[in-house]
Amino acid sequence: MINHSDLFIKPEIFKNIPQLVAGVSTRHGGKSPSPYQSLNLGVHTEDHPTNIQANLLLLCQNIGIDPAHLARSFQTHQDVIWECSEPNYAQGFDAIISTTPNIFSAVGIADCCPVLLVDQNQKITAAIHAGWKGSVLCIVAKTAQLLLSKYGCQAQDILAYIGPCISLTHFEVGDEVAAQFSSSCKQLFQDKWHVDLKKHQVIQLNELGITQIEISPWCTVEHNEHFFSHRKEQGITGRMLALAGFHA
Template sequence: MITVSTISSLHKIPAIFTCFPTLIAAESTRHGGVSPAPFASLNLGINTADDPSNVNENRRRFFEAIGAQTSQFASSHQVHGTEILYATEAGRFEGYDALITDKPGLLIGVTVADCVPILIYDCEHQAVAAIHAGWRGTVGGIVRETLSSMQQQFGTSAEQCYAYVGTCIDECSFEVGPEVAEQFEPELKCVDVETGKGYIDLKRANTKQLTAFGIPPVQIGVSPFSTVLNNDEFFSYRAEQGQTGRMLAVIGVRN
């Protein structure tokens, strides 16, 4: 089942959230921007070699398309860790790979180009989370830790949560060495018997953390897209040897 509906060339809205009119939730594509190759074209990543004026214009276009402004946005320079920020105001922060907030009108988000973006909405307490999960964050349980932080900060319960596991590298493309593969449970990895290479399913690994917290599977949407297999639609750091742009996945409750 397709869990993402296309609204414009600039972004996709997770279908799991479309029944909540007060919620803004979207992930960007690589289309509709002004950046030249190799960042073509909607590069939203600040920490790239792209001209900052291009990134600023791309961000303006993206936020306009989702009915918001860049001045409403809180994000962080991500470090592939498990630190979580309770965001109370817009701005650019440092060292966090997940953000949570219950402030109306404040959007939070993460940048990705193969790693997994996870968006969570607590419809009872009107609280949200945006998570960046690479393999290190996944192993560190960043989804689990974020949900625990929401529980402590807002009183979040699993039954009232809706979640989206966004577009990222697919299992067939995410080849890892044995030192990485051994950190994942057997059900989350496979080995090519001919080559001996290991592959990790990051979508499934992070979905498992959502269900382990108690979120009902019917309240979890998973992107059917891959940054590698659908590289014409999304940026992939691995497929493009690091010379590429970044997408944003954002979420917030309207004023």
Template structure:
């Protein structure tokens, strides 16, 4: 019988590629106590390093990979892209790309949008972290351009997944934030005079603007707020929460 509380969910539109691991973790199956209950994989939280390390080990074990195969970064809500030619913990990057089999790139999230990209022709991948600042700055576009430069990635060869994040109905923002988004990605509630932003749509638009066919883009049906039993939400839990990981890589 399948585990009703899995440690991760695969990116559903990428499961056909048997040489690929592409997932986003849940909050289940870890050792962290409240408020980080329970699979907190974020080192940049008040949880103990020992708990986070054990949680990551559990996740990696479930995926059949080792900790020394993972490349990640301390994220800064920017648009810098790392060409990850080796595993390790880096700093200052919100997107990581690689074409090295056995190297898995990952980003951590708890309301921000994770985006995973697979270039099936050149066997290259990207993991991208897009909060509202990164979305406005074009971090997805920057990562795709870096893949084009580094791997000769073509849009028609790409498959992408826009992962679980805060949903449009929950992402209320001030006018100073809303004004930075194009009209198609924001909504003004006439009754409350407040703005709401759709991060999933805004980041999916960067994928299609690069030329990736919409039929090759999947979008998570989950919300970190509305499905808080399964996912962490920094906003809903007022900052006292853990982090999920979105991870992708080609098996060696």
């Protein structure tokens, strides 16, 4: 259940981890007018910058972090991973790994699939933006593999959250896009292909031995009253943030 007073969704899978802040914002509780109402956090939207900054401050106050401790990037639907050691606003990354306390990795979303990875033993988090292009490029698997191979994480210790995104029911794609997904992640509805982004991420994680996964039931199109949807709102809409990091 999401209330219109809820600025942030805290996944059940992360709720008992001390010092961790992780989850996904909603579109509620902000300052932005239509069509960005109301908690728009998308820097590259046409919303007024003062609204976006006010919204970011509101969210950060709500979840108890400093906006200056966020690590964000202009996303390009690729598979480039930022191994972040200091907070900043970067360019060209769709996955951000934080290995340092008080750095909160964050990705913007409005239909694409957000994935959060947390290893509470190593105090490492990752925030991943996986649209269909990033999914085909296996950005989730590549990020998780980096945690395993470089940072000493164990698959059984990694908790994953697959957040609100466009659902199989609403994600109609052309033949050329559908051809890039496995048969288990697509279905034909009235001769039109539909892709299941959430299932695609689950398969990638399972193949690496990561099985502790919470999958959000929310669809950004179907539940547009709670979330921004690029497709539903025809490209003129705001962005949520999916973020994760540990307090020092």
